[in-house]
Amino acid sequence: MVFKNNIYRMWKEKNYVWLSSIIILVTIWVSAYVTTMKSPSLTIGTIGDIHYHSSNDFVFENISKTNYSRSNLIRGKYDAYIIEKKGSYTVETTKSKELKETIESILEKKISKKPYSLPQKIKYSTSLNLLTVTLMIISLILFKYYFDERKGINKRILISMFSCTNYVFQHILSVSLIIIIPTLLGILVIFPFYNISLKLSYLFIVLLIVLISTSFTMMLSSFNRKNQGALLIGTMLTAILTLISGNFFTIKNNYFINKVQILLPQTYINTLAENIDKNVTLSLFSIIVLIFMSILFLMISIIKNMKLL
Amino acid sequence: MKTIIKQDFFNLLKNKPIMMYLVIYPPLLIIVTGFVFQNYFNNEILSSYDYYGINILVFLTTASVIILPELMFGSNVKHVNFRIIYSPISREKMYISKIIVAVIVPFIIFSSYIFIFNLFKIVNYGSNNAVDMIIIEFFLLLFSISFGGAFCVFSKNEDLSTKILNLIVNLLAAISGVFFPVYLLGKNIEKISIISPISLVLNTIYEIIYDGNFASFIPTISILLFFSVIFISLIHLNYHPEKY
Numbered sequence: 425m426v427f428k429n430n431i432y433r434m435w436k437e438k439n440y441v442w443l444s445s446i447i448i449l450v451t452i453w454v455s456a457y458v459t460t461m462k463s464p465s466l467t468i469g470t471i472g473d474i475h476y477h478s479s480n481d482f483v484f485e486n487i488s489k490t491n492y493s494r495s496n497l498i499r500g501k502y503d504a505y506i507i508e509k510k511g512s513y514t515v516e517t518t519k520s521k522e523l524k525e526t527i528e529s530i531l532e533k534k535i536s537k538k539p540y541s542l543p544q545k546i547k548y549s550t551s552l553n554l555l556t557v558t559l560m561i562i563s564l565i566l567f568k569y570y571f572d573e574r575k576g577i578n579k580r581i582l583i584s585m586f587s588c589t590n591y592v593f594q595h596i597l598s599v600s601l602i603i604i605i606p607t608l609l610g611i612l613v614i615f616p617f618y619n620i621s622l623k624l625s626y627l628f629i630v631l632l633i634v635l636i637s638t639s640f641t642m643m644l645s646s647f648n649r650k651n652q653g654a655l656l657i658g659t660m661l662t663a664i665l666t667l668i669s670g671n672f673f674t675i676k677n678n679y680f681i682n683k684v685q686i687l688l689p690q691t692y693i694n695t696l697a698e699n700i701d702k703n704v705t706l707s708l709f710s711i712i713v714l715i716f717m718s719i720l721f722l723m724i725s726i727i728k729n730m731k732l733l
Numbered sequence: 734m735k736t737i738i739k740q741d742f743f744n745l746l747k748n749k750p751i752m753m754y755l756v757i758y759p760p761l762l763i764i765v766t767g768f769v770f771q772n773y774f775n776n777e778i779l780s781s782y783d784y785y786g787i788n789i790l791v792f793l794t795t796a797s798v799i800i801l802p803e804l805m806f807g808s809n810v811k812h813v814n815f816r817i818i819y820s821p822i823s824r825e826k827m828y829i830s831k832i833i834v835a836v837i838v839p840f841i842i843f844s845s846y847i848f849i850f851n852l853f854k855i856v857n858y859g860s861n862n863a864v865d866m867i868i869i870e871f872f873l874l875l876f877s878i879s880f881g882g883a884f885c886v887f888s889k890n891e892d893l894s895t896k897i898l899n900l901i902v903n904l905l906a907a908i909s910g911v912f913f914p915v916y917l918l919g920k921n922i923e924k925i926s927i928i929s930p931i932s933l934v935l936n937t938i939y940e941i942i943y944d945g946n947f948a949s950f951i952p953t954i955s956i957l958l959f960f961s962v963i964f965i966s967l968i969h970l971n972y973h974p975e976k977y
């Protein structure tokens with residue numbers, strides 16, 4: 425009944441479905457774009473009497489002293505500057521020490537002996553991690569229909585013969601359905617355009633992401649009175665937890681962070697995504713943990729919704 | 734007008750999600766991103782905290798677009814607005830009061846963070862030039878708030894417009910290099926980023942702090958003010974609370 429009603433309301437208020445579908449399709453397009461994007465070469469600005477030939481990894485651009493600005497270095501227009509002054513050279517960069525050492529070795533003509541590791545070619549893992557962030561936020565948007573019922577309709581439904589488990593489950597099912605359709609369609613249509621081979625294991629992980637996202641947002645929504653509140657807190661949590669999970673950027677080894685990462689679904693999604701990149705069987709442990717987490721979120725949602733009565 | 738300002742001020746303070754977003758999000762996000770990305774900076778020119786301290790604050794300032802729609806059309810003020818509009822008070826006073834509250838509250842919170850972080854050298858907001866950062870922050874806030882209001886007045890749906898506005902801000906942030914340098918995304922995206930207000934503001938702030946170059950300061954403020962006036966004019970022409 426709740427499922428049918430939600431689908432009916434989504435059909436009546438198509439704007440939300442359109443908005444979610446557009447965001448999902450744009451994310452899939454962006455993920456396909458970055459997955460197949462060439463590794464960027466490093467741009468080095470040279471000031472003074474310095475002449476180097478650009479290669480695939482390094483592009484040298486001679487610039488005048490008047491065009492020198494540190495803000496260009498910070499904003500990423502240049503990865504480093506080599507400044508020549510009376511025969512001596514200084515290297516300026518905001519980036520890691522490894523890059524500075526590599527450029528210094530170029531100056532000492534020890535090129536390529538210890539090359540700076542360019543960002544690795546982006547693979548399925550980046551695409552899946554991007555989808556995780558987006559699908560969590562989309563679920564929060566689509567739980568609008570749950571919040572519409574929080575004004576009292578939920579109590580009327582729950583004091584009838586309708587079980588709370590069934591109520592929560594049907595909300596999750598309707599949101600999952602609206603997410604899965606554009607996601608699968610987007611993957612099936614956009615990926616072939618970028619010559620990205622489709623894998624069943626990839627689609628399986630997408631389904632797991634939908635499951636964990638909808639159950640997590642259901643739990644979050646149960647604890648918030650308004651959709652806007654859940655959206656703001658959920659977006660904040662998703663952004664911070666994704667950063668801490670280290671899925672996009674490697675984090676310095678830290679005891680506390682390592683312990684927190686164990687509790688994050690993103691960590692297990694990333695493990696599965698890396699399994700695809702390495703072409704190995706999906707980690708059964710990660711799959712079980714993700715399913716277990718989803719059930720836990722569902723149970724918390726059910727208990728909270730019972731208490732709302 | 735004073736009464737409306739006072740009432741909207743308390744309404745905003747009582748709005749837990751927005752207040753959490755304004756008070757907790759900036760320090761939390763700056764500390765987390767600064768920590769996560771510290772390996773990617775060598776700290777000679779700037780640290781990850783300096784970089785993300787500026788980027789995140791500019792991003793959050795732009796993301797304040799959702800505040801005015803909430804004050805204008807939020808479910809808890811909708812009916813109150815009906816009562817005000819039928820009282821002998823000019824329509825201008827109503828939306829101007831809301832704009833004042835929507836700009837002043839986040840401005841006080843964000844500039845306090847700039848002041849504190851700069852004072853304790855957690856983030857370099859320009860040391861002695863931090864006032865310039867605060868001035869730019871004010872005009873960016875005015876731009877974002879008026880843009881949010883104008884957008885909502887046209888869409889006539891507060892809930893949907895805040896969601897679309899969130900999407901627009903995140904997209905602008907991504908193409909403006911808030912999270913990673915925009916040059917990584919290729920030449921075409923780099924060209925598009927020129928039209929982004931976030932990109933314009935970030936370039937100006939970095940030029941002031943790290944090059945001591947104030948050439949873009951006045952043009953940036955003028956551009957933000959120009960568009961703010963346009964957006965406020967659109968609000969003036971289209972804000973009719975009795976129609977919502």
